[in-house]
Amino acid sequence: MAYLNYDEIVSAIQIFAERYPALASRVSLPNLTAESRRVEAVAIGRTRSADQRTAIFVGGVHAREWVPPDALVGLAADLLEAYSSGTGLRYGSTYFDKSTIASIVDDMQIVILPCANPDGRVFSQNVDGDWRKNRRPLLNHQGGVCHGVDINRNFDVAWDFRLHFAPGGVSASDDPCHKYLYVGPAAASESETRNIVWLLDSLPGTGWFVDVHSAIPAVFHSWGLDSNQTADPEQNFLNPAFDGIRGNPDDTYGEFITEVDLDTVRSLARAMKDAITLVAGDDYSVGPAFELYATSGASDDYAYSRHLARPGLPKVLGFTMECGHEFQPDDSGRETTIKEVCAALLAFCGKVNSPDA
Ligand SMILES: [Zn+2]
Incomplete structure (x- = not known):
């Protein structure tokens, strides 16, 4: 099966809402992309409301990563079908029984945004398979035009990397012509970023991202x-006394997290890994995102930073899943990775939904 194009992703969301009106609603996000596309999400659950306990799952932030949007559409389809027919769901040797599926849909709201960056996906699937950013045209330092901001460097958490991080300490660029890592002209400057912020703002019941x-x-x-x-x-990250030294693994600065939160996020990440291993035997690593490289303005840190930057906002635990081994695997790799994403995210929901979570 070929990868979904953006029109097919939007059609799938429309079909979910029409076929399962008691369980699914289309959520049209407010900010159009530079190429005037509407970004669409789907809310799944018996009770779909702003205050319902909610997990938000996002894909397609990086355009060339073709599997996550397909996986998230697949997850929505599987969950709605299994709940409606009163069955469990199996991915390889990972099995969710019907009572687990029922309690996820009955007791939570799952908001799935399969393709956060549709302009990028269209460009990646039709012009440049290696495209990662969005497609906004921007003046470069020489007065010419370059395209695209890395949405996953554009969120408002330590966004100004030259201020907050040690020189060279972070994976980010302020050159609009950098093909992969341009942070944008300002924090949350991009429609795609603001759509995700809007989801978090409008769903205060969100506890997980x-x-x-x-x-x-x-x-x-x-x-x-x-x-x-x-x-x-x-x-x-809010303390200016440490500006200019963040991002270096070998100094004394470390980002504060409470022991309770660290235990919780570790155990949720391990639950995802364990579910993945049972799909096809792959061994995903688990750890803090910093183990990959330091990031400024990333979505997972932004989600978790909100309750610290603005006391009064609810705490959202943030994660990044990096699925599979290739950006655009062949059919069999695609199918396996889709199952791994579905298994991981349902295990995640099962864990946050269980009484001891
Ligand atoms: Zn990515």
Whole structure:
């Protein structure tokens, strides 16, 4: 089966809402892309409301990573079909019985945004398979035009990397012509970024956020800004005393996270990894996102940072799943990776939905 194009992704969302009106609603996000596309999500659950306990799953932030949008459409289809027919779901040797499926749909809201960056996907699937950013035209430093912002460097968490990080300490660029890592002209400057912020703002019941990327394979939890530490709350991304030194693994600065939160995010990440292993035997790594490299302005850190930057906002635990081994695998690799993403995210829901989570 070929990869879904963006029109097919939108059609799938429409079909879910029409076929399962009691269980699924289309959510049209407010900000059009530079090429005037509407970004669409689907909310799944018996009770779909702003205050319902919610997990948000996002894919397609990076255009060339073709599997995550297909996997998230597949997850929505599987979940709706299994719940409606009163069955369980199997991915390889990972099995979710019908009561687990029922309790996820009965007791939670799952908001799935399969393709956050449709302009990028269209460009990647038709012009340049290696395209990662969105497609906004921007003036470069020489007065010419370059295209695209890396959405996963554009969120408002330590976005100004030259201020917050040590020189060379972070995977980011302020050159609009950088093919992969341009952070954008301002924090949350991009429609695609603001759509995800809007979801978090409008769904205060959200407790969990998973951004699905490819391809390492790995499951990452907080933080991506710097190495974790649980001893000194003063060492945190909001404290200007540590500007200019973040992102270096070999210094004394570490990003603060409470022991409770660190235990929780580790155990949720491990639950995803364990479910994946049973699909086809692959061994995903688990760890803080910083183990890959330091990131500024990334979605997972932004989601978790919100309750710290603006006290009063609910806490959202943020994750990045890096599925599979290739950006655009062949049919068999695609199918296996889709099953791994579905298994991981349902295991994640099962865990947050269980009484001991
Ligand atoms: Zn990515």
